[in-house]
Amino acid sequence: MTNMRPQKSKLLKVVILGEGGVGKSALLTRFVSNRYEENNFHTIGVEFMNKDIVVDGERFTLQIWDTAGQERFRALRTPFYRGSDICLLCYALDDRDSLRGLSLWRNEFLNYADVNQDKFPFIVVGTKNDLPEQKRQVSYEGVQQWCAEQKIACHITTSSKAANNVTDAFVLGLRQWRHMECVAEAELRQQGDTIDLTSPIRLVQRRICCTGGGGGGGGEGQEDDAAMQSPGKKMFGQKRNATKAPATNYRL
Numbered sequence: 001m002t003n004m005r006p007q008k009s010k011l012l013k014v015v016i017l018g019e020g021g022v023g024k025s026a027l028l029t030r031f032v033s034n035r036y037e038e039n040n041f042h043t044i045g046v047e048f049m050n051k052d053i054v055v056d057g058e059r060f061t062l063q064i065w066d067t068a069g070q071e072r073f074r075a076l077r078t079p080f081y082r083g084s085d086i087c088l089l090c091y092a093l094d095d096r097d098s099l100r101g102l103s104l105w106r107n108e109f110l111n112y113a114d115v116n117q118d119k120f121p122f123i124v125v126g127t128k129n130d131l132p133e134q135k136r137q138v139s140y141e142g143v144q145q146w147c148a149e150q151k152i153a154c155h156i157t158t159s160s161k162a163a164n165n166v167t168d169a170f171v172l173g174l175r176q177w178r179h180m181e182c183v184a185e186a187e188l189r190q191q192g193d194t195i196d197l198t199s200p201i202r203l204v205q206r207r208i209c210c211t212g213g214g215g216g217g218g219g220e221g222q223e224d225d226a227a228m229q230s231p232g233k234k235m236f237g238q239k240r241n242a243t244k245a246p247a248t249n250y251r252l
């Protein structure tokens with residue numbers, strides 16, 4: 001009999017950052033509600049919306065946080081960076097300063113989100129690509145150079161006004177997130193020391209092994225202990241500090 005249970009949706013937190021007025025709220029509104037308003041109010045602090053999406057056959061619920069770009073709201077937005085899975089760094093194609101400022105946005109995010117910068121999915125999003133060439137201040141080469149310096153692989157230009165590439169920006173984020181997950185998992189497998197300290201099954205197995213083995217001096221056990229003692233072990237693209245369990249738990 002086929003299993004007809006619906007596939008569970010994975011919840012991911014997405015944060016949108018960038019200077020005030022680059023079009024972050026417009027991007028979110030277009031993506032979630034397929035609407036566009038010419039005269040948006042500045043965001044105060046943060047706002048979030050959920051959106052379900054299926055990408056490559058997998059169901060996701062994106063919890064998307066739109067943040068205030070103005071400096072005076074810094075203290076209101078930064079507490080919300082923690083726990084993020086994907087970050088969209090937005091600049092406007094008609095504002096070269098908004099691209100220059102992206103380094104500061106990235107650093108602010110890294111400071112408060114506490115993630116591993118080399119293993120976190122950042123997507124650079126150029127907004128307002130409906131604007132004609134004469135109004136643009138940012139060249140394709142300029143952005144590519146900035147991305148290369150920052151070691152960011154993904155860049156896309158969008159228009160919320162013309163509904164161009166908006167969903168693609170979020171899909172790009174999802175695919176990059178999945179890529180980072182795969183890389184992190186492969187690294188862990190390679191190290192051969194993946195340990196889930198929260199798993200009771202794992203602890204039970206280990207107890208049996210150690211008591212049965214008369215002292216538990218086997219090679220696998222030694223490797224496990226080394227992994228336990230490695231604080232700050234990075235899992236799945238984000239820094240997750242492995243709690244060092246008391247030695248008594250593992251040497252029964």
Ligand SMILES: Nc1nc2c(ncn2[C@@H]2O[C@H](COP(=O)(O)OP(=O)(O)OP(=O)(O)O)[C@@H](O)[C@H]2O)c(=O)[nH]1
Pocket residue numbers: 018019020021022023024025026027037038039040041042043044067068069070127128129130131158159160161162
């Ligand atoms: N031409 C064009 N203008 C846009 C587009 N998206 C936004 N805008 C314009 O940019 C203005 C600012 O957009 P917002 O979405 O409010 O910008 P924001 O980045 O959220 O600004 P803060 O809330 O201050 O951080 C809007 O009122 C629009 O006039 C776009 O795709 N094309």
